[in-house]
Amino acid sequence: MESDVLVVDDSAAIRKILQRVLRQTGMAIRNIYEAGDGQEALQLLGQQKVNLVLTDINMPKMDGLQLLAAMKGAADLRTIPVVMVTTEGGEAKVGEAVRLGAAGYVRKPFSAEQIKEKLADFLPGAIPS
Amino acid sequence: MNLKDDLVQSLTRAVEGVFSTMLGSQVVPGEVTVEHQAPTANDGVISFIGLAGSWAGTGCVTCSPAMACRFCSQMLMTEATSVNEEVLDAIAELTNMIIGSVKTDLESELGPLGLSIPTVVFGRNFQTKSASHADWFVRRFQWDDDMFEVRVCMTPSERSTTLQPHVLGSASQSD
Numbered sequence: 551m552e553s554d555v556l557v558v559d560d561s562a563a564i565r566k567i568l569q570r571v572l573r574q575t576g577m578a579i580r581n582i583y584e585a586g587d588g589q590e591a592l593q594l595l596g597q598q599k600v601n602l603v604l605t606d607i608n609m610p611k612m613d614g615l616q617l618l619a620a621m622k623g624a625a626d627l628r629t630i631p632v633v634m635v636t637t638e639g640g641e642a643k644v645g646e647a648v649r650l651g652a653a654g655y656v657r658k659p660f661s662a663e664q665i666k667e668k669l670a671d672f673l674p675g676a677i678p679s
Numbered sequence: 680m681n682l683k684d685d686l687v688q689s690l691t692r693a694v695e696g697v698f699s700t701m702l703g704s705q706v707v708p709g710e711v712t713v714e715h716q717a718p719t720a721n722d723g724v725i726s727f728i729g730l731a732g733s734w735a736g737t738g739c740v741t742c743s744p745a746m747a748c749r750f751c752s753q754m755l756m757t758e759a760t761s762v763n764e765e766v767l768d769a770i771a772e773l774t775n776m777i778i779g780s781v782k783t784d785l786e787s788e789l790g791p792l793g794l795s796i797p798t799v800v801f802g803r804n805f806q807t808k809s810a811s812h813a814d815w816f817v818r819r820f821q822w823d824d825d826m827f828e829v830r831v832c833m834t835p836s837e838r839s840t841t842l843q844p845h846v847l848g849s850a851s852q853s854d
Contacts, residue, residue, distance in 0.1 A: 560796070561768055561771065561772045561775070562764075562765065562768050563751070563754065563755055563765070563768045563769040563771075563772045564772055566755050567701075567754065567755065570756065608775075608794055608796065609796075610796055636779075637775055637776055637779025637780065637782075637783075637794065638779065638783070638794070639779070639780070639783035640782070640783050640786045640791055640792070641786075642786075642791045658775075658776045658779065659696055659697045659700040659701045659776050659780075660700065661700050
């Protein structure tokens with residue numbers, strides 16, 4: 551089963567790295583969408599169905615925690631797993647993400663292996679046989 | 680807590696971690712200095728990020744344009760030959776990851792800290808000025824044949840009403 555993934559980060563560099571890492575996993579990923587902040591992500595989620603969201607926390611306009619809260623408050627988005635990919639390692643932000651319903655957490659800097667492990671957790675159908 | 684030692688150890692770990700994880704590369708930590716001013720006249724790339732909480736400060740990374748391009752090329756697996764938006768974005772993210780790691784380490788001692796969005800400057804013979812009078816803890820690193828530096832200054836916030844007993848060396852607690 552092919553999956554669609556949304557990458558949300560204000561850094562074009564990180565979006566590019568995640569695109570590459572996702573493609574290199576060999577998993578069945580059909581589309582990788584990108585957004586530069588939470589607002590853009592919500593707009594895109596209104597138009598495209600995705601199977602997983604990878605999002606930064608610290609972003610302008612709407613941060614990753616606000617995006618997570620908005621998704622959990624929307625009936626058609628609340629079941630999409632959201633994995634935080636962020637430099638934030640403090641208990642306050644991580645605890646807030648967990649409380650809001652984050653499915654997982656990857657701390658920057660990240661290795662390709664860490665991202666692949668998270669994908670395997672939330673996109674089991676995309677794992678190559 | 681010795682702020683200088685903790686900061687220097689933390690930023691050294693952070694730089695080594697970022698380079699090994701994101702670039703598959705090693706850096707050689709160089710000298711550590713304490714300076715009383717923000718970076719003086721500069722040619723090249725400098726990236727700032729703010730820290731705020733019961734303590735506040737700034738972290739910054741400075742490097743040559745050539746190193747900035749090389750960093751971008753290696754991190755994004757692209758070929759950057761001049762400083763452009765992609766290079767500046769890569770340096771901003773480098774700063775974010777390094778100072779973000781330092782922030783997480785410091786939070787166990789200083790309490791929750793916020794991290795700003797980074798700002799990157801590229802130019803020639805520019806000067807920077809910080810309104811803070813705090814010392815800057817500076818560590819230089821060698822990456823192959825070029826040097827870059829990471830510096831951090833932290834000072835108790837004027838608005839902070841919470842004493843940090845472990846920092847101030849007192850066991851008393853404020854009411």
